[in-house]
Amino acid sequence: MGPREDRGDASIPDDVWEQFLKDSVAGVPDAPEEPSARAREVTERLLNAPADEDGWRTYTPAPARRRGRGWYLVGLLAAAALLVAAFDPWDVIGSSGDGASGTPLAQESERPTGAPPVEPARLATLAEPFRGSPAARWADGAAGISVPPARATGWMSTAQVEKALRQTRDFLVASSLDPAVLRGERPTRAIALVNPHQKDVKDYLAAAFAAAPTQENDPLLLFSRFEPSHARLVGDVVKTRGRITFREGERGALQVATDVTYVYPVVSAAPGSDEVVRTIARREVVVNWSDPSKVVTAPGTLSLVSYKVDMTNGGCDDRAGWFAPEFGTRGPAEEGAGGETVDPYDRSTPVSGDAPGSPDQGCRTASRS
Numbered sequence: 001m002g003p004r005e006d007r008g009d010a011s012i013p014d015d016v017w018e019q020f021l022k023d024s025v026a027g028v029p030d031a032p033e034e035p036s037a038r039a040r041e042v043t044e045r046l047l048n049a050p051a052d053e054d055g056w057r058t059y060t061p062a063p064a065r066r067r068g069r070g071w072y073l074v075g076l077l078a079a080a081a082l083l084v085a086a087f088d089p090w091d092v093i094g095s096s097g098d099g100a101s102g103t104p105l106a107q108e109s110e111r112p113t114g115a116p117p118v119e120p121a122r123l124a125t126l127a128e129p130f131r132g133s134p135a136a137r138w139a140d141g142a143a144g145i146s147v148p149p150a151r152a153t154g155w156m157s158t159a160q161v162e163k164a165l166r167q168t169r170d171f172l173v174a175s176s177l178d179p180a181v182l183r184g185e186r187p188t189r190a191i192a193l194v195n196p197h198q199k200d201v202k203d204y205l206a207a208a209f210a211a212a213p214t215q216e217n218d219p220l221l222l223f224s225r226f227e228p229s230h231a232r233l234v235g236d237v238v239k240t241r242g243r244i245t246f247r248e249g250e251r252g253a254l255q256v257a258t259d260v261t262y263v264y265p266v267v268s269a270a271p272g273s274d275e276v277v278r279t280i281a282r283r284e285v286v287v288n289w290s291d292p293s294k295v296v297t298a299p300g301t302l303s304l305v306s307y308k309v310d311m312t313n314g315g316c317d318d319r320a321g322w323f324a325p326e327f328g329t330r331g332p333a334e335e336g337a338g339g340e341t342v343d344p345y346d347r348s349t350p351v352s353g354d355a356p357g358s359p360d361q362g363c364r365t366a367s368r369s
Contacts, residue, residue: 105137107146108243108347111259115346118368124276126234129265133278133369134345135239138263142173144240145260154252155291161254164289165244167193168256168302176224176262176283177238184322187223195290195301213321220319221309224262224281227322231266234276239263241347254289255305261347268327278369279325280312280344284351308351312344316363341365 122132130136138144147169150162174181174190181187186209194201207217219225226232242260249255261282267273287302288295297303315324344366 103137104139105241107139107144108241109146109148110243112348114348115343124265124278126267126274126276129234129237129276129278130239130263133239133263135241135263135278138239138241140237141177141240142169144242145169145172145258146243148243148245153246154248154254155293156254156289161246164254164302165246165256167300168244168258168287171287171302172258172260172283172285175222176260176281177240179233179236182224182226182233182238182264184225184228190223193301195297195303197296197298198303201304208321218319219321220281220311220314220323222283222285222307224264225322226264226266226279227324229269230322231325231327232269234265234267237265249288249305251294252291253295253303256287256289256302258283258285258287259347259351261345264323266325273327275327277313277325277327279314279323280366280369281314281323282310282344282347282351284308310344310351312342312364312366313369341367343367344369 116134119132119134119136124131124133128136147165150158150165152158153161156164171190171193174193175187178187178189181190191205194205196202204217207213208219208221208223210217213219240260240262242258244256244258246254246256259282261280264279264281265276266279267276285307286305288305290297290303292299295303311323313325315322315326342364345368
């Protein structure tokens with residue numbers, strides 16, 4: 001090894017200097033470089049400077065930039081959202097249990113594949129009438145009835161179809177959500193939307209609102225009514241979930257099918273009553289908007305094709321044209337006497353006109369209310 005001349009700093013130990021020379025010759029990555037005379041001079045000045053003196057060309061470094069992690073996190077969140085949508089269609093994850101603080105459900109666009117998850121058993125209260133029910137996350141009133149985009153169908157243009165769909169929903173609101181009708185008044189607005197030239201429907205309506213309606217002419221097939229002396233609604237909100245679909249029917253008519261579940265919280269009409277129960281009615285109503293050149297119809301009216309209802313806690317055999325909810329049972333499983341046990345929130349199958357629970361087929365037992 002040659003003489004170590006002009007090292008410029010006699011304080012560097014011999015072993016450190018020798019290692020530096022070996023690393024430099026061998027080309028070791030990141031080998032330290034020998035400080036220049038200028039650098040050694042600057043270092044000595046800084047070491048000898050007073051503690052309160054500013055450093056030489058001092059500066060505040062900018063915060064370090066994090067690159068890529070933000071998009072990586074977004075990607076993870078998006079992937080997680082897709083998994084939740086696929087495996088948690090009812091959005092149970094993150095729900096509080098009673099549904100009150102969970103996110104509202106999106107509108108129903110097609111028939112669900114199963115019933116909503118069972119909520120923890122929690123009694124409804126006057127302040128929270130939908131507590132413990134899947135309906136806590138449903139929309140209020142007409143907002144829960146989804147209407148599809150219009151398109152020209154049959155004899156109607158797109159604009160005409162759009163108006164007919166809107167008027168069909170108006171009929172549902174007037175028959176099942178109108179506060180006056182719920183209190184037992186005659187559904188005048190709903191009847192005004194029905195084709196007056198349908199003789200069978202005209203006869204049904206006349207008998208349904210007679211003094212003593214029969215099971216065959218039960219107004220509850222189309223209209224929701226509570227006898228004021230028996231029950232009253234809690235608040236002014238009725239929860240709904242359902243959808244409207246349409247297609248071309250016979251003779252070029254626009255045929256509109258509706259499938260909606262209505263949840264009514266009620267208390268006994270007795271003064272001071274605070275036991276909240278729920279009456280649940282699911283209705284499937286099909287109507288035609290007929291071509292007036294082919295079918296006798298009044299302008300702006302619909303013709304009823306079919307109508308079915310499935311109800312829970314609406315009374316058993318002696319309704320007499322009114323929903324007759326039971327009080328004092330404190331549990332949906334006690335309603336009715338025997339029969340098939342059903343879930344009134346399950347919308348995955350169509351309403352059966354001859355199933356237990358329809359107005360003319362006796363009683364049933366509900367798994368929840």
